[in-house]
Amino acid sequence: MHEGTALPGWTEMLVLAPLEWMELVGERLCVATCATVAYGAPSLGTPRPPAGMDYVRAYVLDSADTRELRALVEARIAGLADATGARELAGLTVRFRRLPPEDYASSWEKVWKPFRAGPFAVLRPSDRRALRATDVELRLEPGAVFGTGRHATTRLCLALLATRVARGERVLDAGTGTGLLAVAACKLGAGRALGFDIDPAAAPHALHLATQNGCADRTEWRTGGFEVLDAADAEFDGVLANIYSDILQAHAHELCERLRVGGWFVFSGVPDDHALATRAAFDAAGLRVETERTRGRWHAFAGRKPA
Ligand SMILES: C[S@@+](CC[C@H](N)C(=O)[O-])C[C@H]1O[C@@H](n2cnc3c(N)ncnc32)[C@H](O)[C@@H]1O
Incomplete structure (x- = not known):
């Protein structure tokens, strides 16, 4: 696939973290050009983590792996215990490791597993297993873009949108x-x-x-933030946003304006510590939250725009 092209080199930053803090540790690891966080052991040869812990x-x-970046990441992880007041986060360390060249854009697909969320059975395009009569089949080739479907927030959204x-x-x-x-x-x-x-x-x-x-003719995709929407897009019957809580809060009014009266919404991307403020932003924008679901540290909200 990359014949004749030098593959980019990558550096892995690995932390052994308490299970209930893994998402936050992942956020702290993500600086500068880092766009990917993964959970669990990097390989079968990695020592089994102690009870209550796992790898982030x-x-x-490699081009971004500088002494400054390492110092910044170490400081962000070292500051977690003070920032949260959680003693179990004291003493976390980061292991940096330059990885051998590999086509990671496609090789991580090898470990991707099919799953169910609400009525959906999410499978690779080539998966020929028999499905239940009630399954709604979704075919997905996991790639480099966020949304392998396996993240807690995506699963929450899939289940919530199914009934709406x-x-x-x-x-x-x-x-x-x-x-x-x-x-x-x-x-x-x-x-x-859209x-x-x-x-x-x-x-x-x-x-x-x-x-x-099989639904490309019913879809439209745009690159950009909320500015890509214009007056001609008018209102929608349903609005989905699995984004980040600060963005949900900042754009709560716009999300509400894009929804017709009586229309439904499903939002996620909200960790525990942002849930109250984010829900308050929805209320203030005029959205009525009817359902709040959690999976691990993540919250999802569904509801309607009242008359
Ligand atoms: C948590 S991922 C969710 C992806 C997908 N919707 C899902 O549920 O699997 C959030 C996505 O929001 C995008 N994003 C972040 N800020 C944004 C903004 N201001 N406007 C549009 N997209 C944004 C990111 O690039 C990322 O793809």
């Missing part, structure tokens, strides 16, 4: 990533879905996903 890994290109989408509806997906949520809405009968994401890799990936799932 983040990756940066009605046939023919127009759906907006803010921070669409792979496009999985928008495509899931189409699989349930949405007539149109997804946008600041990551330029998202739109082509999402179009590919929509094509694989």
